[in-house]
Amino acid sequence: xxxxxxxxLGIVSGRRSNRIGLDAVRVAIATIFIWIGGxxxxxYEADSITPFVANSPLMSFFYRHPxxxxxxxxxxxxxxxxxxAWQAANDTYAFSNGLGSVEIAIGxxxxxxLASRRWGLVGAVLAFLTPVVTLSFLxxxxxxxxxxxxxxxxxxxxxxxxxxLVLKDVVLMAGAWLxxxxxARAVLEDTAQASVDRAGAGAPLATAxxx
Numbered sequence: 559x560x561x562x563x564x565x566x567l568g569i570v571s572g573r574r575s576n577r578i579g580l581d582a583v584r585v586a587i588a589t590i591f592i593w594i595g596g597x598x599x600x601x602y603e604a605d606s607i608t609p610f611v612a613n614s615p616l617m618s619f620f621y622r623h624p625x626x627x628x629x630x631x632x633x634x635x636x637x638x639x640x641x642x643a644w645q646a647a648n649d650t651y652a653f654s655n656g657l658g659s660v661e662i663a664i665g666x667x668x669x670x671x672l673a674s675r676r677w678g679l680v681g682a683v684l685a686f687l688t689p690v691v692t693l694s695f696l697x698x699x700x701x702x703x704x705x706x707x708x709x710x711x712x713x714x715x716x717x718x719x720x721x722x723l724v725l726k727d728v729v730l731m732a733g734a735w736l737x738x739x740x741x742a743r744a745v746l747e748d749t750a751q752a753s754v755d756r757a758g759a760g761a762p763l764a765t766a767x768x769x
Contacts, residue, residue: 580740583733584671584678587685590730591665598658601642602634604651609701609720611653616691620653664688671741675748679741686734689727696724 597603608631611617612624621627627648630641645651664684671678696702702721706712717725 580736581672584668584682584737587682587730587733587737588665588669591661591668591685591688595658595661595663595665598654598661601645601651602632604654605632605641605645606634606720607654607657608645608650610695610699610724611650613699614691614695615698616694617653620649622648624648661688668737671737675741675744679738679745682734682737682741686731686738689731689734692724692727693731696721 594603598607608621608627612621612627618624626644630644630648632638632641664681667677667681668685669681671681696717699720702718702724703714704712704716704718
């Protein structure tokens, strides 16, 4: 291995590079949550998550008529006033707005981790738990798999477009875990340093009392 390659590998493997990578992961996670959370306020995005929410045992109760969603699905960019009115009555948009607010809050907490380790850890934990719920959609949502419409490839393991989007959350979960570990390590270091500082501050007082 020549000298130049060793130098490059040394830079890439260094602590500074590791710090940059972790901060980049933090920013990437925050970007995803804030951007996708903001889109939740758009009707088309709220409509698109209807199958996932309606079939989820953890979320379906947010809808008034989760069992009727299949009759009112629309494509992205398509405007059908009757279906939109049904979605409004179904509380589809109210739920999506609430979910979007939560996602934006998580994204902001993750981003704050660049300055505040404790708040960043809270955001990272929430960012890690969110994909756990999202990935459960693969088990509960029929639309996550290619439908049996005549082609030989359908059902498991043939993910539909929606299913492929859900599967990508495994990367989000892995990245969030790295940020959780980094935040936990930082909080422990801060706690240990605070203990040392308190012990150092108490030592002069003890010496003065003896004299």
